[in-house]
Amino acid sequence: MKPAVLEVRDLRVHYHTSRGAVRAVDGVGFDVGEEERFGLVGESGSGKSTIALALLRLIRPPGRIEGGRIALDGVDVMGLSEEEMRRARLAKVALVAQGAMNSLNPVLRVNEQIRDALRDHGVRLSARAFEERVGGLLESVGLRREVGGMFPHELSGGMKQRVCIAVAMSLRPKLIIADEPTSALDVVVQWQIMDTLRRVQEELGAAVILIGHDMGLMAQAVDRLGVMYAGKLVEVVAVRDLFRRPLHPYSQLLIGSLTSLDRKSEPRGIPGLPPSLLDPPTGCPFHPRCPYAMDRCRREAPALLEHAPGHLAACHLYPREEVA
Amino acid sequence: MTADYVAKRFGMFLVIVWLAATVNFFLPRIGGQDPVREKLIQQAAIGGNVQAGLEDMVAEYDAKFGLNTPLWRQYVAYVADMARFDFNYSIANYPRRVLDMIGEALPWTVGLLLTTTLFSWVIGGLLGAFLGWPRSPKFLQFLMPPLLALNAIPFFLLGLVLIYVLAFRLRLFPLSGGYTAGSFPALTPAFIGNVLSHSVLPALSIVLVSIGGWALGMRAMIVTTQGEDYVTYADAKGLKGRTIFLRYAVRNALLPQTTALALVLGQLISGAVLVEVIFSYPGIGTVLYKAIRGSDFYLVQGIVFILIVAIGVATFALDLLYPLLDPRISYRRA
Amino acid sequence: MAGAVPVWTAQKRPRERGGRQEAAVATLGYVRRNPSLLVGSLFLLALLLFVVVGYLTVDPSEASPLSVRSLQPPSADLPFGSDKQGRNLYAVMVVGTPLTLRIGLFAGLLGVGLGASLAFVAGYYGGHVDNVIKAIVDVGLTIPGLLILIIIGMKAREGLSVNQMALVVGALAWLYPARTIRSQVITLKQRGYVQIARLSGMGGPEVIVRELLPNLLPYLGASLVGSVSAAVLASIGLEVLGLGPFEAPTLGMTLYWVNYNAAIVNGWWWWWVPPIVVIAVLFVGLFLVAVGLDEVANPRVRNRV
Ligand SMILES: Nc1ncnc2c1ncn2[C@@H]1O[C@H](COP(=O)(O)OP(=O)(O)OP(=O)(O)O)[C@@H](O)[C@H]1O
Ligand code: SF4
Ligand SMILES: [Mg+2]
Numbered sequence: 001m002k003p004a005v006l007e008v009r010d011l012r013v014h015y016h017t018s019r020g021a022v023r024a025v026d027g028v029g030f031d032v033g034e035e036e037r038f039g040l041v042g043e044s045g046s047g048k049s050t051i052a053l054a055l056l057r058l059i060r061p062p063g064r065i066e067g068g069r070i071a072l073d074g075v076d077v078m079g080l081s082e083e084e085m086r087r088a089r090l091a092k093v094a095l096v097a098q099g100a101m102n103s104l105n106p107v108l109r110v111n112e113q114i115r116d117a118l119r120d121h122g123v124r125l126s127a128r129a130f131e132e133r134v135g136g137l138l139e140s141v142g143l144r145r146e147v148g149g150m151f152p153h154e155l156s157g158g159m160k161q162r163v164c165i166a167v168a169m170s171l172r173p174k175l176i177i178a179d180e181p182t183s184a185l186d187v188v189v190q191w192q193i194m195d196t197l198r199r200v201q202e203e204l205g206a207a208v209i210l211i212g213h214d215m216g217l218m219a220q221a222v223d224r225l226g227v228m229y230a231g232k233l234v235e236v237v238a239v240r241d242l243f244r245r246p247l248h249p250y251s252q253l254l255i256g257s258l259t260s261l262d263r264k265s266e267p268r269g270i271p272g273l274p275p276s277l278l279d280p281p282t283g284c285p286f287h288p289r290c291p292y293a294m295d296r297c298r299r300e301a302p303a304l305l306e307h308a309p310g311h312l313a314a315c316h317l318y319p320r321e322e323v324a
Numbered sequence: 325m326t327a328d329y330v331a332k333r334f335g336m337f338l339v340i341v342w343l344a345a346t347v348n349f350f351l352p353r354i355g356g357q358d359p360v361r362e363k364l365i366q367q368a369a370i371g372g373n374v375q376a377g378l379e380d381m382v383a384e385y386d387a388k389f390g391l392n393t394p395l396w397r398q399y400v401a402y403v404a405d406m407a408r409f410d411f412n413y414s415i416a417n418y419p420r421r422v423l424d425m426i427g428e429a430l431p432w433t434v435g436l437l438l439t440t441t442l443f444s445w446v447i448g449g450l451l452g453a454f455l456g457w458p459r460s461p462k463f464l465q466f467l468m469p470p471l472l473a474l475n476a477i478p479f480f481l482l483g484l485v486l487i488y489v490l491a492f493r494l495r496l497f498p499l500s501g502g503y504t505a506g507s508f509p510a511l512t513p514a515f516i517g518n519v520l521s522h523s524v525l526p527a528l529s530i531v532l533v534s535i536g537g538w539a540l541g542m543r544a545m546i547v548t549t550q551g552e553d554y555v556t557y558a559d560a561k562g563l564k565g566r567t568i569f570l571r572y573a574v575r576n577a578l579l580p581q582t583t584a585l586a587l588v589l590g591q592l593i594s595g596a597v598l599v600e601v602i603f604s605y606p607g608i609g610t611v612l613y614k615a616i617r618g619s620d621f622y623l624v625q626g627i628v629f630i631l632i633v634a635i636g637v638a639t640f641a642l643d644l645l646y647p648l649l650d651p652r653i654s655y656r657r658a
Numbered sequence: 659m660a661g662a663v664p665v666w667t668a669q670k671r672p673r674e675r676g677g678r679q680e681a682a683v684a685t686l687g688y689v690r691r692n693p694s695l696l697v698g699s700l701f702l703l704a705l706l707l708f709v710v711v712g713y714l715t716v717d718p719s720e721a722s723p724l725s726v727r728s729l730q731p732p733s734a735d736l737p738f739g740s741d742k743q744g745r746n747l748y749a750v751m752v753v754g755t756p757l758t759l760r761i762g763l764f765a766g767l768l769g770v771g772l773g774a775s776l777a778f779v780a781g782y783y784g785g786h787v788d789n790v791i792k793a794i795v796d797v798g799l800t801i802p803g804l805l806i807l808i809i810i811g812m813k814a815r816e817g818l819s820v821n822q823m824a825l826v827v828g829a830l831a832w833l834y835p836a837r838t839i840r841s842q843v844i845t846l847k848q849r850g851y852v853q854i855a856r857l858s859g860m861g862g863p864e865v866i867v868r869e870l871l872p873n874l875l876p877y878l879g880a881s882l883v884g885s886v887s888a889a890v891l892a893s894i895g896l897e898v899l900g901l902g903p904f905e906a907p908t909l910g911m912t913l914y915w916v917n918y919n920a921a922i923v924n925g926w927w928w929w930w931v932p933p934i935v936v937i938a939v940l941f942v943g944l945f946l947v948a949v950g951l952d953e954v955a956n957p958r959v960r961n962r963v
Contacts, residue, residue, distance in 0.1 A: 089562030102553035151651040351809045477943035594804035628805045
């Protein structure tokens, strides 16, 4: 793996509600290498978007980053001042937000929104040069230049998402985080957007963190995957190894439900409900739903350990020696 | 902005004007009696040197609106009169014409309302925007309770207190009126200053109360925009706080604030009428008050009609302004 | 998500639910976070207490003219003093406050009752009925109610009686509730359980009464408080203009006499301070209660602020 663009260690983010702290992200650590495509999957509420926002230090009250280390391109993100952090956003790490359908300001034209971003990052250009730059950006995500003069309500969902990608690439960041960039789009457009994202990434030589629900789409789009469950990473592995040999029972069930879909049967989902993050189960958070749960699982939380080269899992089924 | 949109809005304006005329016509006639005619006859009976003119008015009234004329005829005649702004003579102030009396008072009211409304809309909006913005200084929150309280009380109630404290006790401003009695209205600096000092208290009672309302409305809207994806995303784009505040939060919150402006015009007029009465300010409100006390139906009807038309005009103007603020509007509505 | 593969969205997380006790604790905490309701209710209770104590300590008939010596400043005998026509102003406040409240309450109930009925019909059935009602309400709302009331009020030569006043004000008070409740009904209609009720063959009136009405109660409450406040304001406005019940010592009529006799510039402060204080307490109390109820009805606002 190339040197890491992003290093996350023991990241913890809690939302402090009137009923107590929701441990949305609970001790997550991973690396993303240069130009790597890293995926985060997990069911709704498992903390994926919270990680994305935490990486940009955009967690708002009642949420708070409780601890952990985030190093972006060697810089300690938690140590930056507010103003330094603001300048790092978009310039070093850009976000294509979840629900990008509503990510554009309804009352400003597309080119004004891109111009705002450039200007606030110190890009000083003449009106003509701005127009040129915005036009170029739009073209590189497969949009006509005229789109710049349009308002968001005049664009289709796919076009809006492309505009968001154009904004994300505008300052050539090292890392682009795309949070479910294709949800609410139809299948054909989904693939087109994925393709655009891929081309942009290759052109910029940036790393990408892709967050999503859709295993099928993810498997095509990323090199490595992290599987989230209840605010924790339970498995981190290269995509082909995950499909060949999923270690964590949760991953196994996920992949099982995917193949059953291929056979056109009803999607099964996974039996049981996700745990409450207010009061997570003791031991392994998956034990109430896990078919292999043992006594130890109820008492002791499994650590995320490397069981094969580059293959990490957090499960008591795999004492280190047996797998390696 | 499409022609269709403008046409629709203008149609709405016409409906409002027509409704104003209709209300004026039917309301006094509910229940059979005709208080207008009664008042006319009563006034004519008092006599004096204007008797002949008033008797002519009774005759004219009977010809147009008498019992022998079918109701629809009366109605058509009435609407036609209104459409021509023909409000006849003032019953109590014969031979002055209603339109002249309104014309004299209207600039006072429009001047007072236009300035106070715009002023409180802008200042209240700014205040509310800062109150709703999480990065504003915390001490601003202490403004909330007084704003809430001011917003809840009626204009004229505050007016009474202001008269007592600032005019009667501290003698900072004149007690009432639009200018010092006996001074000659002219465009001299002295007279303008005189008028301004007379209008400070009425203006202040309107402004203080309505600032509260605008601030609360704006604050709620800014808080709402905080939850919008495009504001979160603006943060993710690394925009400066000022850019997000002005171009993302405030700019979008302006839309409902403008809609609200159109909606509260009616209340505003009602409130301002009472303020004028309390201050004996020489605007429409005071004329209306005197007309009510003199049962001067023609004058009251003329004022009601003109005020409603004025609201219609203002609403129409705002409707035309709105699409400039919200690019989606011509698609959404028309 | 047309055609996408919702692999594990089949089970959406339900919101965490707590027990009864937890709910009670949450409610208490909520009252603390929603102080408007509490403070507002306290204001109104204070007024009520004033009236009750007042009726026990003063002869209500002294609210009529010529009961006591005129223009007396406050003293032990006349705690609020007396006005020019010889009313005991303490008695005037004690009698007038509930009179004004009665006008507001009656008109407010009439307005919300009428407005809600129209809103339910318009919002639930939609179509032409809805279009017509909506158009009437939209146009009606642009016309200042006070002006209409003035014309009606002028018909009654000797001023309106308290009950006529309530009726007249109530006749216009339905417009605003009709608009706001209608949009609530439309939102609610799209909810799952209402859809299910409709599909299971429940008739329109039954759905309205059994499904919509109970769910809109907090909202109707907020709407009622708002209407009462607006009605009181309108009635006081009419009274100050001299169209009120001349024989009744309502708060608005008291202000009318204050203005008529130029009490302020004559230095008779005790005449106008009590009605102003009572009216201010009343309006601020009603406003805070309305804000509080609104928060109860709209938890969306609760979470955000
Ligand atoms: N503002 C908030 N206040 C309280 N809890 C929150 C808040 N935002 C998120 N949470 C909680 O944090 C947890 C993680 O949320 P997050 O949005 O990160 O999940 P996600 O994996 O992105 O889900 P999805 O796939 O639905 O986007 C959830 O349980 C959610 O209820
Ligand atoms: S640790 Fe135990 S409960 Fe958790 S996934 Fe592994 S086997 Fe299942
Ligand atoms: Mg998410």
